[in-house]
Amino acid sequence: MAHPLYRLRVSKKKLKAIEDSSGRDRSSPKFSSRTLDIDIVLQLSDDEEILFESDEIAKYRFVSEPLKEIL
Secondary structure: OOOHHHHOOOOHHHHHHHHHHOOOOOOOOOOOOOOOOOOOOEEEOOOOOEEEOOOOHHHOHHHHHHHHHHO
16 A cells, blocks of 8 residues: 555646745746745656656756665
8 A cells, every 4th residue: 555645646737836825936047046946756656656757857966866765
């Protein structure tokens, strides 16, 4: 049985709404400071297969290193 946290399903539209409600300014240049930035990097499928949401995970050690520790 999957951990309940893995059952969370949130649309990108909902994530953007959360960011916007926190004062996120989308007119700023890419990679500039933000009040909030939410990224979903992985999820479990219904058959508990790990699905990576981005092929850029390996580019960023601050994302890939912690994932290695928990996977």
